[in-house]
Amino acid sequence: MRITRFRIAMMLITFLAAAGATVVVLVRHEPDFYRRAAVAGGPQRLEISNEFFVRDFVPFVANFDGGREEWKAKFTQEQINSFFEEDFIRFGDADYFRKIGIVNPRVEFTDGVIRIGFRYGTGWWSTVLSYDLKIWLAKNEVNVIAIEIQRRRAGAMSIPTQQIFKELKDVGRRQNIEVEWYRRNGNPVAIVKFQSDRPRPTAQLYNIKIEDGAVHLEGQSIDSVQIPPEEPVKKTPEVVSQTAP
Numbered sequence: 001m002r003i004t005r006f007r008i009a010m011m012l013i014t015f016l017a018a019a020g021a022t023v024v025v026l027v028r029h030e031p032d033f034y035r036r037a038a039v040a041g042g043p044q045r046l047e048i049s050n051e052f053f054v055r056d057f058v059p060f061v062a063n064f065d066g067g068r069e070e071w072k073a074k075f076t077q078e079q080i081n082s083f084f085e086e087d088f089i090r091f092g093d094a095d096y097f098r099k100i101g102i103v104n105p106r107v108e109f110t111d112g113v114i115r116i117g118f119r120y121g122t123g124w125w126s127t128v129l130s131y132d133l134k135i136w137l138a139k140n141e142v143n144v145i146a147i148e149i150q151r152r153r154a155g156a157m158s159i160p161t162q163q164i165f166k167e168l169k170d171v172g173r174r175q176n177i178e179v180e181w182y183r184r185n186g187n188p189v190a191i192v193k194f195q196s197d198r199p200r201p202t203a204q205l206y207n208i209k210i211e212d213g214a215v216h217l218e219g220q221s222i223d224s225v226q227i228p229p230e231e232p233v234k235k236t237p238e239v240v241s242q243t244a245p
Helices: 002-027 033-034 043-064 077-085 096-101 162-174
Strands: 071-076 102-110 113-120 128-139 146-155 178-184 187-193 205-213 214-221
Touching: 033 102, 033 113, 033 128, 043 071, 043 205, 043 214, 077 102, 096 102, 096 187, 102 162, 102 205, 113 146
Parallel strands: none
Antiparallel strands: 071 214, 102 113, 113 128, 128 146, 146 187, 178 187, 205 214
């Protein structure tokens, strides 16, 4: 009887050890896209980062703040990932994210989908959190974007999103970006409103297009277009939860 109990105990210990090792392997898995999106360090990466910030991003912000009547912007994943490794750190923007455990963000643009990943946590339990995002403009609203989270993982394991996106919602609030959460087809959807602190926006974003390797944005100043009165985002029966997913 004692031998039988000993064998059962050993089998249970072996099973738990194997299960624990499997979880560790899955959590520490690094997604393929995260490796692909990395930009090798060196003078070229620094140059791409500087050009992106000065030539592309600063004019985009200026136009969104009431610049040209009509404007277009194109951001490539190489530019953004270079910026994340260089000026994002140098300017100190990465410090707040580091305080909540987020480091080394990277993005990949595929046809209609944005993949974003970043390292979360420290030490042995550090993992890459990754999300597949589908983005579209909310109908009949100005500068309101819907972001559907189609897949979320820690390493190779599916995860809930509540805690990390609560923290990112706080980041948005600091930048005058409103974020509310709903559900669509079982997936969490963030409704993001830019320039939420202003009674009248300075510009309207009217097109977002995601293609392989780049995102395209088009907009115009608020004075060059007649903006219809805003209507609340219409929620289907599936889009009912107003809490973080």
